[in-house]
Amino acid sequence: MKAHIAVISLIVVGLVLIAGCTDEQASAEQLKIGVVASMTGPASTTGKDIWQSAQLAADEINADGGVYVRELGEKIPIRLIQGDDESTREGGQKAVSRMITQDRVDILVGGFSSAVVTAHQSIVAEHKVPYIITGASTPVITRRTDVNTSYMFHHAPTTDDSGGQTTLFINDTIRPAINARFGFPEDRPLRLAILYQDSPYGTGHQTAIKDTIERENLPITIVTEVAFKMGESDYRTVLTGIKRADPDVVYVAAFLNEQIPIETQARRDVGLNKIFTAVEPNDDPDFYKGVGRYGEYSIIQSRFSPYTVPKGPTEAASKKFVEDFATKFGGFPGMMGVATYEGVYIAAQAVENAGTLDKDAVREALANLEMPQMVEAMVNQTISFSPDFRESKFELTMEQLFWDETAGETRPKIVWPSSLKDADFVIPDWYEPGRA
Amino acid sequence: MDLTPGIILSVLFWGLYAGCIYILLATGLNLIFGVMKVVNFAHGQLLMIGAYVTFTFFALSGFNPYVLLAASVPILIIIGVTIERLCFRPILGTGKLNEIFISIGLIYLLENAAALIWSDEWRFIHSPYEAITIPLGGMKVPVDYFIIIATTAAILIALYLFLKRTPLGHAIRATSQNRKGAMLVGINVERMDMLSFGIGAGLAGAAGTLWVVSGQVFNPYMGSIPAVKAFAIVIIGGLGSIPGAIAGGLILGLAENVTIFTIGGAWKDAIAFLILIIVLIFRPTGLFGEAGE
Numbered sequence: 184m185k186a187h188i189a190v191i192s193l194i195v196v197g198l199v200l201i202a203g204c205t206d207e208q209a210s211a212e213q214l215k216i217g218v219v220a221s222m223t224g225p226a227s228t229t230g231k232d233i234w235q236s237a238q239l240a241a242d243e244i245n246a247d248g249g250v251y252v253r254e255l256g257e258k259i260p261i262r263l264i265q266g267d268d269e270s271t272r273e274g275g276q277k278a279v280s281r282m283i284t285q286d287r288v289d290i291l292v293g294g295f296s297s298a299v300v301t302a303h304q305s306i307v308a309e310h311k312v313p314y315i316i317t318g319a320s321t322p323v324i325t326r327r328t329d330v331n332t333s334y335m336f337h338h339a340p341t342t343d344d345s346g347g348q349t350t351l352f353i354n355d356t357i358r359p360a361i362n363a364r365f366g367f368p369e370d371r372p373l374r375l376a377i378l379y380q381d382s383p384y385g386t387g388h389q390t391a392i393k394d395t396i397e398r399e400n401l402p403i404t405i406v407t408e409v410a411f412k413m414g415e416s417d418y419r420t421v422l423t424g425i426k427r428a429d430p431d432v433v434y435v436a437a438f439l440n441e442q443i444p445i446e447t448q449a450r451r452d453v454g455l456n457k458i459f460t461a462v463e464p465n466d467d468p469d470f471y472k473g474v475g476r477y478g479e480y481s482i483i484q485s486r487f488s489p490y491t492v493p494k495g496p497t498e499a500a501s502k503k504f505v506e507d508f509a510t511k512f513g514g515f516p517g518m519m520g521v522a523t524y525e526g527v528y529i530a531a532q533a534v535e536n537a538g539t540l541d542k543d544a545v546r547e548a549l550a551n552l553e554m555p556q557m558v559e560a561m562v563n564q565t566i567s568f569s570p571d572f573r574e575s576k577f578e579l580t581m582e583q584l585f586w587d588e589t590a591g592e593t594r595p596k597i598v599w600p601s602s603l604k605d606a607d608f609v610i611p612d613w614y615e616p617g618r619a
Numbered sequence: 620m621d622l623t624p625g626i627i628l629s630v631l632f633w634g635l636y637a638g639c640i641y642i643l644l645a646t647g648l649n650l651i652f653g654v655m656k657v658v659n660f661a662h663g664q665l666l667m668i669g670a671y672v673t674f675t676f677f678a679l680s681g682f683n684p685y686v687l688l689a690a691s692v693p694i695l696i697i698i699g700v701t702i703e704r705l706c707f708r709p710i711l712g713t714g715k716l717n718e719i720f721i722s723i724g725l726i727y728l729l730e731n732a733a734a735l736i737w738s739d740e741w742r743f744i745h746s747p748y749e750a751i752t753i754p755l756g757g758m759k760v761p762v763d764y765f766i767i768i769a770t771t772a773a774i775l776i777a778l779y780l781f782l783k784r785t786p787l788g789h790a791i792r793a794t795s796q797n798r799k800g801a802m803l804v805g806i807n808v809e810r811m812d813m814l815s816f817g818i819g820a821g822l823a824g825a826a827g828t829l830w831v832v833s834g835q836v837f838n839p840y841m842g843s844i845p846a847v848k849a850f851a852i853v854i855i856g857g858l859g860s861i862p863g864a865i866a867g868g869l870i871l872g873l874a875e876n877v878t879i880f881t882i883g884g885a886w887k888d889a890i891a892f893l894i895l896i897i898v899l900i901f902r903p904t905g906l907f908g909e910a911g912e
Contacts, residue, residue, distance in 0.1 A: 225840050250669045381885045411884035414844070416835040417631040420876040426688045427626055440741040440836050447834055451749055453629070454759055473743050473836070 213262040214250050214540065216241070216530055217288035217312075217522070219279060219303075221295055224270025225414070227453045229464075229519050230267050233318060235512045236520035237263055239504075241512075243579070250531045253538030258496075263532065264288055264347035268295075272302035279303040283310045290315070292526040295519055297321035299597050304330050314548045317522035320345070321383045325572045334542075335490050336549050337574045338529060338566070340463070340486060342384065345579060346391025349460055349484045352581045352599045353432055355400045356608045357458060357482075361431055361542055364610050372402040374617035376430035376457075378445065380422065380437050381410040384606065388436035389409045406617070418445050422453040429617040432458045439465050444475035450477040456615045458482060466582070468515050470594045478593045480611040486559050487518040489596050491581055493603045504558045514525050518559075525557050529566060542555075549573075578587040581607055625757030630880045631873060632755065635765050635832070638872025639771035640826050642835035644845055645864040646778070647822030653795040653859035657707055657718050661725035663846025664858060665820045667696050668729065669827020671737050677744050677809045677831075684746060684850035691824040699820025703813050710842045711812070726843070743836045767829045774825055775865065778818070782861075791815055795859060844888070849869035850890040855898045857908025866906055872893065 207253070218237045221230030227332045228365055238472065241261040244250060249258040266287045275294075282288045283306065291307065295318030296298040304324065307314050308331040314353060315336050316324060322341035358373040377392060378387035389408060396403050397554035407428035422445070425433060433455070435445055440539030442465045449455040459469075460482040462557045468489045471478065504524065508516040537548035549568060556564045559580035566576055579604055596606040648662045677684050693777075706725060710717040720728040733739075746767070754758035782788035793801040794811040802808050830837065844876025854872050871891055878890040898905060 221738075223734075224737070225838065229733075342847075394903070401780075409883055412887060414841075415884065415887070416837075417633075419635060419636075420630050420879040423626060423629045423633070424880050425624065440838070443741075443743060444834065444836055451761055451834070454766075469740065473741070475745055 215262050215288045217264045217282035217291045219266045219293035221270040222267035226270040232517045232520035233523045238522040240524045246345045267387045275299040275303040279306050290530045294318050303454050306591050314376050317526040321387045321540045334546050337567050342387030343391045347395040348394050348579045350395040372404045374406045374430045375426045376433045377408045378435045382413050383437045418448050422449045424587040431617045434460050439470050447477045464468040478584050486577050487521045489515045501560050522557050628756040630876050634873035634876035638869040642868030643822045643826035644849040645868050647819035648849050649864040650815050650817040655812045660722035661746045663727035663842030665823035666827040668840035669824030670831045673828040673831045688828050691828045692821040695824025696817040696821040701819040705815035717729050730839045741836045746832050851895050857905030860907035863907030
């Protein structure tokens with residue numbers, strides 16, 4: 184009996200050692216990228232988009248021979264490891280811990296939802312793994328001081344970026360158009376209502392709007408600010424309160440599942456005939472399908488759209504990415520997907536620049552990265568991370584939705600900035616301005 | 620804009636509409652509890668399935684979504700009966716902990732099954748009547764909301780007549796009032812369990828249909844919050860009391876909307892529990908509950 188136990192123990196120890204050796208050998212010949220994505224739970228649509236886009240990038244790089252690592256003197260393939268955060272903070276912590284300690288990833292990419300990402304940042308900081316965050320939008324993730332964020336790089340517009348740009352657009356374009364159309368004095372301040380999700384994402388937009396108004400001294404008066412619970416579906420009374428405040432424009436900081444009922448219930452149920460603005464995650468085929476005619480003439484801040492491509496140097500790359508994604512997976516990639524696609528290329532470039540898989544060296548390479556823009560238009564046409572908070576900067580656009588009889592849905596046209604616009608901003612006939 | 624009677628009427632009307640969905644959900648929950656004394660935490664997931672059944676039939680047939688109540692209610696009754704037979708009957712009387720874990724397990728099971736069948740994308744439909752409005756105190760209210768309120772009233776009247784005027788209804792009420800007594804007079808209480816669970820699930824299915832028709836979005840994970848509200852209503856109205864569920868649903872619908880209008884949307888969920896605490900302090904058995912239930 185004792186002999187049997189000894190033999191079994193030896194076999195088990197042997198298998199463990201063999202498994203360990205195999206893993207070590209494999210890790211030396213592969214660039215292991217952990218993709219943090221919500222594969223299950225409420226954010227799984229975005230999560231699948233992130234994962235599939237990462238796969239597309241990895242397949243393209245591997246088809247080209249892989250990533251050249253000077254230290255090894257050869258090109259090595261990318262191996263993606265999926266980390267399902269289950270759309271929860273706890274799920275994110277589990278997934279990131281596993282990828283770092285068991286899968287021993289060289290670098291992390293992805294991370295959707297500011298709340299989920301902020302919850303697992305301390306684990307990343309403790310193990311000093313470079314992390315290219317392509318989904319979460321709060322600027323806090325690389326600016327917080329309670330966690331060492333020096334290994335984290337933010338490749339997605341922050342709420343400061345998108346909130347600020349939208350506020351500037353409202354002042355530059357919508358305010359003069361309303362004043363001219365209704366014979367108001369040119370200096371009449373625009374009456375703005377803010378309807379925001381009660382989360383870091385929503386409050387980030389709220390803060391960005393206020394900061395921009397104050398910093399730029401804009402003639403915009405905030406007439407009401409209303410928060411709603413994340414995932415809410417009934418906005419009728421909230422919108423009735425906004426109607427009472429009588430704004431010119433309603434700035435909504437909400438996800439797609441919230442933006443659709445907000446615009447639908449505002450126009451259909453409450454008779455709130457105002458211009459609505461939506462933030463970038465809503466530029467998605469499901470939004471156009473869901474909002475129907477009630478989205479007509481509303482505004483979406485965007486950087487990658489399913490139905491319009493900004494003219495310029497990224498036009499061809501954008502079309503190719505969409506076609507390749509559709510061929511491989513079917514359907515349309517979202518903007519979290521495209522940022523993750525770029526994120527995998529950024530990771531590969533950083534490893535090539537570092538010439539090693541050493542995490543400190545890769546972090547340094549990311550900090551000093553200068554690579555040409557890919558699918559999304561970047562400031563100075565270059566992907567690089569700011570020296571202070573390690574944020575890349577995007578060229579953002581504002582789109583207005585117009586009814587398309589052929590599609591039976593609205594379709595976007597870029598109305599801002601002037602260098603990229605396809606059409607002028609239009610005030611619809613049904614529009615009712617706030618009080619003079 | 621001043622606080623006009625039209626604005627006040629709007630807030631109350633939206634409260635009434637919200638109350639209708641709550642009432643259907645809470646009435647079903649209370650019927651099940653009244654008869655079986657089982658707390659089904661997965662009741663909100665039955666609403667979710669009702670929403671998907673309506674969505675699927677609407678997408679496949681293009682039928683009027685209100686007519687699809689004739690599909691969602693029977694299908695949910697069958698699902699309810701199946702759940703009762705397979706999950707709750709075997710553990711009935713074995714302790715509350717078993718019931719709680721069975722119903723929590725059902726939440727995950729039903730959500731994952733729905734995600735597998737329909738995917739976990741957000742869904743929505745547009746009612747064919749959404750462009751038709753009826754003037755009401757300065758508002759133009761889409762006719763859908765009047766249909767939803769009328770449908771809820773019709774369902775509740777039908778349930779009342781069934782429970783009060785039919786032998787089967789009498790048997791359900793007898794089981795609810797005194798299970799042992801009902802058995803002694805020859806009522807098949809297990810059959811009443813099955814029937815009440817089926818009717819409760821059917822009411823959740825009706826709530827799901829009305830949820831969809833009113834243009835609300837839904838996905839497999841949308842059932843938990845309505846279920847929590849339904850539980851609060853059941854406790855506010857009184858455990859096992861159907862009039863209590865109706866009164867509780869109306870109170871909560873109105874209170875939530877007045878709170879949103881006066882304090883803000885972030886307080887919407889908190890108000891349910893504030894009311895619950897106040898009711899429990901002054902009337903621990905709920906508004907319509909009886910001591911010992």
